[in-house]
Amino acid sequence: MSITAERIKKLRKQKQLTQQGLADIIESSRDTIANYENDRNKSTLAMLTLIADALDTTVDYLQGKTDSPLKTPTVDDNGDEPPLTEGQKQVAYFIDPSATPEEIEQIKKLVEIAKLSKRRL
Known part of the structure; x- marks a missing residue:
């Protein structure tokens, strides 16, 4: 599993969000979130930005470019x-x-x- 998939799933669970809950926030579908978390699909930069905002982190963290999930x-x-x-x-x-x-x-x-x-x- 990719680092992006792992981090999306980990942060979603830390925020106590279901896949549907995250999907609702970013105006997407539960299947889309499940596909990202299971590495069946790769997300676009635009979608990663929406997910990062919803999970209160950065795209760089989700992509593994940094180990700090903080937005500041x-x-x-x-x-x-x-x-x-x-x-x-x-x-x-x-x-x-x-x-x-x-x-x-x-x-x-x-x-x-x-x-x-x-x-x-």
Whole structure:
């Protein structure tokens, strides 16, 4: 079983959610969740993002890129924010591949507001 499948199942159970409960949160089906957990299907980045949000974790954790399930970003010794993850870069690119640095900052602020209010864009 893949690390992604294991981690989805583990976090879902920690949150005391059934497969149907998780499916309801992300507006999907129980079969879809079961297929991800049993490695019958691979999820898209968009679906992984929805699952990560529902399980209060990050896509990087679900994919095994980090061992920390916490959503809070780390800050380096200089107090700077960490660089964008690959998933965040892909989202920014799909929003507007020609965005200027100022526009990207505005997009990042909108995403932060959405995360704080627990709303989906």
